[in-house]
Amino acid sequence: MKIDLAILERQFALYQTEYEEAALRALRSGWYILGPELSAFEEEFARFVGRKYCVGLNSGLDALTLSVRALDIGAGDEVIVPANTYIATVLAITENGATPIFVEPDEYYNLDAEKIEAAITPRTKAIMVVHLYGQSANMTQIAAVAKKHGLPVIEDCAQSHGAAFEGKMTGAWGIAGCFSFYPTKNLGAFGDAGAVATDDEAFAKKLRMLRNYGSEVKYHNELCGVNSRLDELQAALLRVKLSHLNALTEERRRIAEAYLSGIKNSRFLLPRTRENATHVYHQFVIRTKNRDAFQAYLKEHGIETVIHYPIPPHLAKCYEPLGHKRGDFPITEQYADEVLSLPMFNGMRAEEITYVIETINGYEGRCV
Numbered sequence: 001m002k003i004d005l006a007i008l009e010r011q012f013a014l015y016q017t018e019y020e021e022a023a024l025r026a027l028r029s030g031w032y033i034l035g036p037e038l039s040a041f042e043e044e045f046a047r048f049v050g051r052k053y054c055v056g057l058n059s060g061l062d063a064l065t066l067s068v069r070a071l072d073i074g075a076g077d078e079v080i081v082p083a084n085t086y087i088a089t090v091l092a093i094t095e096n097g098a099t100p101i102f103v104e105p106d107e108y109y110n111l112d113a114e115k116i117e118a119a120i121t122p123r124t125k126a127i128m129v130v131h132l133y134g135q136s137a138n139m140t141q142i143a144a145v146a147k148k149h150g151l152p153v154i155e156d157c158a159q160s161h162g163a164a165f166e167g168k169m170t171g172a173w174g175i176a177g178c179f180s181f182y183p184t185k186n187l188g189a190f191g192d193a194g195a196v197a198t199d200d201e202a203f204a205k206k207l208r209m210l211r212n213y214g215s216e217v218k219y220h221n222e223l224c225g226v227n228s229r230l231d232e233l234q235a236a237l238l239r240v241k242l243s244h245l246n247a248l249t250e251e252r253r254r255i256a257e258a259y260l261s262g263i264k265n266s267r268f269l270l271p272r273t274r275e276n277a278t279h280v281y282h283q284f285v286i287r288t289k290n291r292d293a294f295q296a297y298l299k300e301h302g303i304e305t306v307i308h309y310p311i312p313p314h315l316a317k318c319y320e321p322l323g324h325k326r327g328d329f330p331i332t333e334q335y336a337d338e339v340l341s342l343p344m345f346n347g348m349r350a351e352e353i354t355y356v357i358e359t360i361n362g363y364e365g366r367c368v
């Protein structure tokens with residue numbers, strides 16, 4: 001059997017007719033940028049997250065970058081960020097000329113709330129949190145630290161659409177909930193797209209200006225903005241998927257439950273969910289020593305897996321100027337050496353799930 005990490009045409013097929021109708025509606029409308037589909041999606045997505053406003057943008061990276069910019073964070077400023085994240089989170093800081101201050105993860109792969117305070121300095125201007133793999137970070141504790149130090153929180157929700165902590169959605173905790181709708185994400189578009197959810201009217205207004213060349217009124221440019229607008233076609237398609245997101249998330253959870261109860265091989269550490277947090281399983285990530293041999297074994301059996309992520313941002317070539325070295329963030333580095341994401345996607349068939357489980361249970365390789 002051959003199974004990829006994600007087979008996107010399966011999730012298109014789940015609601016194909018609705019997508020085709022929405023696409024035709026957008027195409028035939030004659031209005032392609034900043035129109036009624038985007039306004040409707042922004043309203044629907046804000047309601048989903050539990051916020052007053054949503055601003056649609058080109059990508060998740062833009063959602064993060066423009067949020068940092070809208071808070072006037074730039075050169076000389078520091079932003080706390082998880083060491084264990086996708087590099088886009090960090091790029092949003094450095095793109096604005098600010099300095100990322102990395103903090104190690106907890107056993108749930110998310111920012112360790114206990115270690116934030118030690119990283120705060122007089123230059124700290126914000127705390128960025130990532131709800132990695134689809135599980136909410138420890139938000140009550142992070143929000144408490146942020147409040148104590150008067151720091152805004154920016155949430156990277158690129159992997160956590162619909163995940164919550166103590167019943168409150170990820171994206172509803174900080175000043176900005178930054179979402180990506182990259183095709184593989186839990187709420188994926190059919191191209192690039194992103195958004196920021198917020199309750200702050202002035203912040204939302206600033207983002208709306210920044211995404212449109214820095215102007216509210218055409219040709220009156222008050223800010224040095226960019227072009228970052230979620231187009232009508234993607235908005236129309238996202239509205240369809242959003243209307244089914246709860247069902248899509250339930251399906252991911254069923255796959256995760258099958259993995260959690262079916263995988264019985266002591267070589268692997270399975271994902272755990274923190275008390276009071278919910279998990280939407282953007283990725284199902286297991287850990288093992290000698291990971292590369294295990295990944296090769298799965299590949300021989302037709303199962304494609306991916307490492308999220310093999311090189312932590314502090315060791316990325318582009319961040320050599322920051323002066324970090326191997327050993328600076330040992331927990332993050334250990335995760336990078338041991339994690340592996342199993343196939344997890346909407347439309348995954350029962351026999352595929354069983355095949356993955358049985359193949360893993362049959363692994364007898366060395367794991368020390």
Ligand SMILES: *Cc1c(COP(=O)(O)O)cnc(C)c1O
Nearest residue numbers: 059060061086088089158180182
């Ligand atoms: C995907 C992702 C991003 C970037 O989103 P894009 O829409 O691809 O720009 C940022 N942060 C995390 C954690 C992501 O997984």
